[in-house]
Amino acid sequence: VEMSNGCICCTLRDDLLLEVRRLAAEGRFDYLLIESTGISEPMPIAATFDFTTEEGESLNDVARIDTMVTVVDAASILNDYSSAEFLADRGQTAAPEDNRRLVHLLVEQIEFANVVVVSKTDLVSFDQLDQVHALIKALNADAEIIDAVYGQVDLDEVLGTGLFDLEKASAMPRWAQELEGHHDSEADTYGIESFVYRSPKPFHPQRLHELLAQPTATLPGVLRYKGYLWLASRPDWVGCVSGAGRMCNIEPVGRWWAASPRSRWPDDAEMRAAIEAKWTEPYGDRLQEIVLIGQQLDRAALTAALDRCLLNFTETRKGMAGWRELPDPFPGWEATPPAQAA
Known part of the structure; x- marks a missing residue:
């Protein structure tokens, strides 16, 4: 099911509610994979499942978030992390007034993830891959890291994990854990x-x-x-x-x-x-x-x-x-x- 021309957590929220309810009612699916655009912030998407309409309807009535997965490109993430570019510089804005920087989006997506899939690992050296792993762990010590070539990932590692917890994900990125005295x-x-x-x-x-x-x-x-x-x-x-x-x-x-x-x-x-x-x-x-x-x-x-x-x-x-x-x-x-x- 493709939904376009809008944001999944605002203008497309009603569409998402309707589609998830429709698919759940069919009783044919065990899991639903929602793939947002690469410039989406994960927190608002997750919060959409807690959103309740004026009619008292919520996505949580028919579905729950099981795992939040972020995919990073092993060949480019280190350069992107050091970049001063705005998303607009790459023509990837959510709206004309979108003034986010690329690195801030990368941090948000990694800090919020339960699983980080590192793609294109065959295009980097072992030393570079170690640096990528270190960066991910610096931002999110709790994330599971999966290395992938040509997008090959065992489905058991990203589906049915039960890893997602909205309260924990939104309240305790690594820096917040350190302030509270929790060291990983x-x-x-x-x-x-x-x-x-x-x-x-x-x-x-x-x-x-x-x-x-x-x-x-x-x-x-x-x-x-x-x-x-x-x-x-x-x-x-x-x-x-x-x-x-x-x-x-x-x-x-x-x-x-x-x-x-x-x-x-x-x-x-x-x-x-x-x-x-x-x-x-x-x-x-x-x-x-x-x-x-x-x-x-x-x-x-x-x-x-x-x-x-x-x-x-x-x-x-x-x-x-x-x-x-x-x-x-x-x-x-x-x-x-x-x-x-x-």
């Missing part, structure tokens, strides 16, 4: 290591921007980094930093609780205890907390590089009013932070 030893066999950089001091926006502008040079060995940060020039904001390959993105995700009136704090005692557990005077819950994942990481050198981006003693003494005047080359955020804290 299987990734160690691929030479993958990681650590969490933490500091209660704010970053100088100009120095951090310079560091992240050339991450392959300033953060050697790092394949992926993501976490939360605070810029001295934007002391009310929780920033989320996400880097892969040569590309980096920093965006706001809420306010620090320290920048919010206590009247807006959650009433739940457990949540308040979690806030207070990270509280350090004089800046409250403001904190740099960034996971770095890669190979042959020099933890001391990487930590020192990030430490140099923090405010020094003289800059710190200027206080928050002075920090707001620091040169800040990052793109602007909204003038007024949202009411909720991160």
Whole structure:
């Protein structure tokens, strides 16, 4: 069944619901394989199965997601991961306003997968294939990796695995697991290591921007980094930093609780205890907390590089009013932070 001219998780959602229901009603099929386009993001597709219509109908009534499979090209993934290209540069956008970069899509597709099929393995050397495996494990230590030539894959490895769990897939990519203190030893066999950089001091926006502008040079060995940060020039904001390959993105995700009136704090005692557990005077819950994942990481050198981006003693003494005047080359955020804290 082919569905075209739309997105499977929005304009084609009703069509998908109807087709899956029709096929299920026939009672002739054990499994249904949904193949989306190569530029699709997996999370919205998976969430489509939890979507309930106004009539109370859901795909979960007749089917469940068993396995999320991502296919990567062994011959091109390493170059694509280091690329600064937009999807538009390859003529592969979902809409005219689609401004996603290729590497960000690759990361999303690999991090969300239960199984990663590495195709065209016959076109690369053993060393290159090891690098591909290491990259996949750096992004998703739990993923099963299957090497394939001419697309030959045992169906038992991709059907009926029971591996998919929407809550786990959406909440715990490798970087999030590291923040929670969960380390996956299987990734160690691929030479993958990681650590969490933490500091209660704010970053100088100009120095951090310079560091992240050339991450392959300033953060050697790092394949992926993501976490939360605070810029001295934007002391009310929780920033989320996400880097892969040569590309980096920093965006706001809420306010620090320290920048919010206590009247807006959650009433739940457990949540308040979690806030207070990270509280350090004089800046409250403001904190740099960034996971770095890669190979042959020099933890001391990487930590020192990030430490140099923090405010020094003289800059710190200027206080928050002075920090707001620091040169800040990052793109602007909204003038007024949202009411909720991160």
